[in-house]
Structures are given as structure tokens and as C-alpha cells.
Amino acid sequence: MTLIVREFGPTDAEVVSGLVRAALPYMGANTPDVIAWNVARAPAAQRNRLLVAELDGQVVGCGRTGLFHDSSEPGLAYVNVNVHPEARRRGVGGALLAAGESYVAGLGATTAYVWALEDDGSVAFGEKRGYRAGSSSSFQRLDLVAGPLPEPRPLPPGVELRTAADFVADPRPLYETDAESIEDEPNDVPTVAPAYDMWLANEWSRPDLDRHLTTAVLVDGVVATLCTAHTDGGTRYFSAGTGTRRSYRGRGLAKLAKLDSLHRARAAGYTEAFTGNDLGNGPMLAVNKWFGYRPCATERRMSRELGRPGG
Numbered sequence: 001m002t003l004i005v006r007e008f009g010p011t012d013a014e015v016v017s018g019l020v021r022a023a024l025p026y027m028g029a030n031t032p033d034v035i036a037w038n039v040a041r042a043p044a045a046q047r048n049r050l051l052v053a054e055l056d057g058q059v060v061g062c063g064r065t066g067l068f069h070d071s072s073e074p075g076l077a078y079v080n081v082n083v084h085p086e087a088r089r090r091g092v093g094g095a096l097l098a099a100g101e102s103y104v105a106g107l108g109a110t111t112a113y114v115w116a117l118e119d120d121g122s123v124a125f126g127e128k129r130g131y132r133a134g135s136s137s138s139f140q141r142l143d144l145v146a147g148p149l150p151e152p153r154p155l156p157p158g159v160e161l162r163t164a165a166d167f168v169a170d171p172r173p174l175y176e177t178d179a180e181s182i183e184d185e186p187n188d189v190p191t192v193a194p195a196y197d198m199w200l201a202n203e204w205s206r207p208d209l210d211r212h213l214t215t216a217v218l219v220d221g222v223v224a225t226l227c228t229a230h231t232d233g234g235t236r237y238f239s240a241g242t243g244t245r246r247s248y249r250g251r252g253l254a255k256l257a258k259l260d261s262l263h264r265a266r267a268a269g270y271t272e273a274f275t276g277n278d279l280g281n282g283p284m285l286a287v288n289k290w291f292g293y294r295p296c297a298t299e300r301r302m303s304r305e306l307g308r309p310g311g
Helices: 010-023 032-041 092-106 122-128 172-184 196-204 253-267 282-291
Strands: 003-007 049-055 058-067 076-083 111-117 132-143 159-163 215-219 222-231 236-244 272-278 294-305
Touching: 003 092, 010 032, 010 049, 010 058, 010 076, 032 049, 049 092, 058 092, 076 092, 092 111, 111 122, 122 132, 122 294, 132 282, 159 253, 172 196, 172 215, 172 222, 172 236, 215 253, 222 253, 236 253, 253 282, 272 282
Parallel strands: 076 111, 236 272
Antiparallel strands: 003 049, 049 058, 058 076, 111 294, 132 272, 132 294, 159 215, 215 222, 222 236
16 A cells, blocks of 8 residues: 655646545535635645645545634644545545644644544544644535525615625625624634735635625615625535624624525525534524524534644
């Protein structure tokens, strides 16, 4: 058995897309163009690197690693490993994790974070290597064909629903709402909102962003809530975040935005919707349950200090 860990190359996009979708079918579009775009367009300060693992000449795993450049706390890094289900327990994950840790340690990182699924042995894998458990996140799925969606209700006075496509000439109002929401989202890693130019480059320009399914709720002309939609261009829709500006919270606007986006997605022919929430985000979990989402997996964030033995 020959196991090699190397850097991603453009010709790897198709196979990496397939293995990530096999390992995490409920997380993001992860189409070949999205995989390649993320490698090519990652912010320079992130120092992002995508590693691939070959087992006897076949690509069976990948590891995305780099720095949390948008964190208010220095020295934090990520090492997120995916292994094809058919290639697990053969040393692939351990080799990718070790390579990723070595890379970010060389950049000066002091703490590494990983995501581990709770139902496939990944948490035990991390604990064996010195990682300690942090917060948990729930992946949820909604059947857009058989699952009944609540019907839209009349909008309150002064409230208007628009799509991101209506803001192509000037998306800054969408950015301002998204930026405020990012900083308040539950997260083990303290996050600072990106500058406008970075948001344009790394969020607004994403190949999986569907502007016609991304809904903005305007209150008296102000973008109060933004529900961002990513799609795979086929049958699957992914909620990439729903946030409301602080002064407009508690009015049910997130529910309005997400319901509108889901109805648009179903009308456009999408058959499955996926979302994810921190298990500490009770209000959004309740909203998604009301829509009909049902849990399909739980993921735990884990971390360890890189200056200590990994087990």
C-alpha cells in the first residue's frame, strides 16, 4: 500500500468534488468549479492550501488547511480533513491531518481547529490525536418535493421582499447586513467581518451563489435581513446563512426571508434543501424546524494546541 500526500492540482477538481460529496453530502455545493475556485480565490492572508491523499495512485482524501485570517485572535488555524467512506481506517486521515498541522505550524499557528462528524468515529479519531471537543453543529435536510412548505403570509406594512439579483448595480446594502450578522454568529473562533472589497471577491463572486434565490427583506427601504442561497446547479439548495441587523431582530424577518427563498428554490426545480446551525442557536433551529427541516448529521468542532504532542 502506497500513501502519498501532495498539493491539489487543477486536474484533481473532479475527483475531489466526488469524494467531498460522498463524505459530506449535506454541506455546500462542492462542485468541481467551486473546489477549483476556492483554491484559486482564497484570500492571500488565509494562506489556504488544499492537500490531496493518493492511496495506490487513487485520490481518496483531501485536507483544506490555512489560517483564520478573519479572526480577532491571532494564531488560529484550520485543518479540515475529508476521506472517502470506502478508504477510511487506512491511515489516510491521519496522514492528511499531520501534513496540515505541519503546514500551519510553519506559518506560526498555535491552535488548530478541525470539524468531526459525531456518528462515524471522527470525534474519537480527533481525541486520540489530542483534540478537545468544542461546540456542535446540526446539519438538516428538507425535502422540497414531498415536504410541505408553510404558505407565505401577507407582508407587514413597510416590508418588501427582493432578491440579490436586484442589487447587482450596488450590493453594498447586502454586505452591510451580512457583515453585521457575521460578527454575531455563534462561533468557537471569534470572527471579524471582511472589508467590502474582500466580501465582493469571496462571497458575492462565488460560483455557487444563486442571486435569484438569495432573498433580502427590506424594511422602509433598508435591507434588514439577508438569506444567502448556494446551489449546485442541479437539484440541491444550500442555505449559506440567514442574518438580521441588530436593530431589526425579533420581528420574524429571518423566517420571511428564508421562506421566500425556499419557495423560489422549489419553483426553480430544486428538490433538496440543506442547512446547518450551531446547536446553541436555538432561535434559528426553531425556525428551521417550522419549515420542516429534519436533522441528518451532527458535527463537532475540536481543537488542540500545536505546541503540545498530538497523541
